Amino acid sequence: MIDTAVEFCAVTKVYKHFTLDQINLNLPTGCIMGFIGANGAGKSTTLRILMGLVHQNAGSVEVLGHAMPEEQATAKRDIGFVSEDMRLYGAATLEWHMGFVRSIYSHWDSGYADQLLRRFDLRAQQKIKGMSHGQRVKAALLLALARKPRLLVLDEPTTGLDPIARREVLGELMAVLADEERTVLFSSHNTLDVEQISDQITFIDRGRILDSSDKETFLDRWRRLRLVLPPNTKLPGLPGVVNVDGSGRLPVVTTNRFEPAMVSACTQAGVAVQAVDVMTLEEIFVASVQSQREGQAI
């Protein structure tokens, strides 16, 4: 068993108007990593490099112990990939697709595929062109899951889905992932989607990894402190401050290295702490991106 399912070391990919810059990424086996970034941040490029579909200009990529892109054919035997821009053959039925993928993967699990058909409420005899977008996404997920991949790579699978279909897809995906021990890399610009299913979080913006950690640590170390500064009192030096908002007397400090001792440090400095707000993943993501764009180290 390999401890690391995915490892990017200083991976760079240069396009005319975009550069994926020195990406270092480590996904331990068995983890579900949410890969969050705005549109055009470099999520899809990173995942395409992971799949061997795009060649990096520099750096090394290892997936399930295989060097990419050189050993992509071998690596992809154990990878299930679903991306937002992936379409199935409209003229063929889901049953044909299942037969096609089954003929390629020796470890295709027909019983599990039937189970997923029922769980996703899909009809195998239906042609893909007659399916709704939500059903097509579920069909693609079924084809990826029933091949029993060790690594599941999902590139914005919920993009373009209406709220009902998105909830359905995520709900089914969570149910499927709950009883499995597989590594998952899930990219999205929707933090709510990622928060629901991930145990590791990585932020990417403008081709650079901003931060990467397990979800609980992320949520624990980011806080927003609402302070009251008495006249002629300076804001004490606090660790990990990424942003200070609000008026001069009522600053709102965002930190990514929160510790309870910070509250007592403020009090000792004569600064009243009105509130310590827990931040959502979306707020954390936005704060990370803004501070990076403003040139602050996170």
Add this chain to the structure above:
Amino acid sequence: MNIAIVSRLIRKDWYFNRVGILASLFAGFVTVGAVAALRRSQVALILGLIVVVTILIGMGAMVMMSAAMERRQQTLPFVMSLPISYREYTTAKIVGGMLIFLVLWGALVADVVATILLTPGFPHGMIPFVVIMAVEIVMSTCLVTAVSVTTESHGWTVAVAQVGGLSLNAIGWSIVRLPGIGGTIKSTTVQWSGTATALLAAELALIAFMLLITFFVQAHKRDFI
């Protein structure tokens, strides 16, 4: 090279093109049958050949455009998520497409040649011209293949297919004016001249060159999607 998966991809392309190909083949056989039925009619023979050439060009374009269609219809990411390399994908597209096309091309060309040889009244001297033009259609199909696979652009592929189809008339008109071809076209026996051999060799060399170029370009691609 994983032959099993390459052959599976070829069967997949055959599955999606089978109705059009079989319909084209049927239309071709019916046309040649009608030409044979209208014995000694040179007009019927010429019209029949034009229809068969059109069918072959259309069939070739249909089969060989599948790479461009896969990108256009966004099924390429699905195919490339399977355990294949670029080389295997390219091989499946080129070898598979050419195999499917050549089997059907062979059947129709053999039918036309047999009709000319077996139907009383048709000059056997046409055979070299027919064979050269038939190989010219293969060459045109290879060009469509090269453009389709390397550019994966539907627009470029359609444009090249149209230019290939139109230039076929000009090439046919030029070839028939060559003494080594046109001079013997009405002969009652097959006259295989040095000109005919040279033309055929040039066509085959160009076919090989185009296929090699396609593999070379694909091997040096850095971004596949």
